[in-house]
Amino acid sequence: MTTNPLIRQECAATVLGGPTVVIDLGGLRIVSDPTFDPPGPHGYLTKTAGPVATEEQVGAVDLVLVSHEAHPDNLDDRGRTFALSAPLVLTGPRSADALGSPAVGLAPWTSRSLPRPDGGGELTVLAVPAVHGPEDGERDADGNVNCEVIGFVLSGQGLPTVYISGDNASIRTVAEISRRVPAVDAAVLHAGAARVAAKFGGRPLSMDGRRVAAAAAVLGVDVVVPAHYDGWTHFSEGRDDLELAFREAGLSALLNATEHGSWTPLRRG
Structure with a gap:
């Protein structure tokens, strides 16, 4: 684990472990799917490693993105506390209802804009669909597989456009996003081929490596x-x-x- 604070970057991302990513963009510090608990059981799931940085080392954040609050591998106990202490949380409508203030629910293809401290105008956060399991999985009344999950697209004048997939397993959904957001520069893609024996016959609930590579090709990032x-x-x-x-x-x-805690620039050159 790093012992130093995460120094703010101009335009970069770092993975802390699991799904948790810190993104510095437009003068804003954004954290997606915060998970800060130590290793241990979470109901039917088991965490084996904590993040490489603590909440204190991440420091003040401007925005937290939660792809879904229903599963602890995307929002554990300390991650939930961290999210609810932020000035704004963007997530899906059901997750927002469950979390309460300061969470705001965004349905797919709706957006929210934030002023940028770097003086470049606004950062727009567009909610995009995600399918948390196989395409033929049973869907609820709202059309969700497994549970409500959303992804996000971050964009703004002079900034790279960044797609954050959330727990999406569907290449068809990635193709739809590529058609509707045709100029994506960078992508944070949830991988791991998550499997739970009791769900969908153990089929993947998130993308495996081949689908992550296919998603990158479809997006043209x-x-x-x-x-x-x-x-x-x-x-x-x-x-x-x-x-x-x-x-x-x-x-x-x-x-x-790269190693967790290492920064990746979000545009080439």
């Missing part, structure tokens, strides 16, 4: 920051599987599977 592939026992693939999938696809130059 320059930078891929993978997350959600370690720290929990139900993740069935790790970093080696991601690296192999990108190597076999001829896309290794896109993948930035």
